[in-house]
Amino acid sequence: MSVFITLAMFVCSVVQAEEQTQQPPKLLIVGDSISAGFGVPVEKQWPLLLEQKLQNRFPQLTVVVAAISGDTTSGGRSRLPALLKRHQPDVTLLALGGNDALRGTPLSLVRNNLTAMIKATQESGSEVILAGMQIPPNYGPAYTEGFRTLYIELSGSYNTGLVPFLLEGVATVDGMMQDDGIHPTTEAQPTLADNVAPEVLKLITPQATPAE
Numbered sequence: 001m002s003v004f005i006t007l008a009m010f011v012c013s014v015v016q017a018e019e020q021t022q023q024p025p026k027l028l029i030v031g032d033s034i035s036a037g038f039g040v041p042v043e044k045q046w047p048l049l050l051e052q053k054l055q056n057r058f059p060q061l062t063v064v065v066a067a068i069s070g071d072t073t074s075g076g077r078s079r080l081p082a083l084l085k086r087h088q089p090d091v092t093l094l095a096l097g098g099n100d101a102l103r104g105t106p107l108s109l110v111r112n113n114l115t116a117m118i119k120a121t122q123e124s125g126s127e128v129i130l131a132g133m134q135i136p137p138n139y140g141p142a143y144t145e146g147f148r149t150l151y152i153e154l155s156g157s158y159n160t161g162l163v164p165f166l167l168e169g170v171a172t173v174d175g176m177m178q179d180d181g182i183h184p185t186t187e188a189q190p191t192l193a194d195n196v197a198p199e200v201l202k203l204i205t206p207q208a209t210p211a212e
Contacts, residue, residue, distance in 0.1 A: 024060035031095035035067035046192035073113035084124040095131035127203040129161035161199040
């Protein structure tokens with residue numbers, strides 16, 4: 001009798017393992033107004049375009065957007081644990097820091113917040129991608145350069161994915177920024193999706209089966 005029980009338990013564990021590996025891959029985006037699509041129609045915002053692009057290879061993949069306009073690394077740090085617990089993402093994109101820089105937040109605080117977010121995400125079992133930001137030179141060369149390299153340094157220290165500058169190909173291109181000079185236009189959204197997609201594809205878990 002014990003043999004049959006043992007066999008049943010083994011089969012059950014195999015089935016559970018298979019179910020776990022067959023879970024659709026999920027990307028969580030934790031960001032601010034740029035990821036929330038400020039001033040852009042919902043159907044044209046870059047996270048949705050990114051999801052559509054990724055689904056060409058992984059049809060069941062979903063993108064969860066947890067972006068709040070005006071959010072900072074402190075805000076993201078406080079709400080991240082609940083997001084990780086609720087969504088259990090395979091990959092998490094941390095796209096925060098721009099509002100910190102615009103407010104002149106000390107780089108040490110930005111670094112500490114991002115570090116805590118990276119560690120919490122990795123400890124949850126999710127891969128991490130850092131989406132870097134840059135600011136105009138009028139904030140002073142030391143702060144501007146320190147902020148730019150912060151993402152690169154953290155990515156190297158914690159072995160994360162990296163989009164060095166989320167607004168690459170957007171920030172300095174005519175027609176790609178709204179009148180406020182901060183938020184990308186509708187026309188810029190495909191470029192943002194293109195900037196992020198390669199890093200996500202690198203980190204999607206091996207269990208996710210791509211479409212033929």
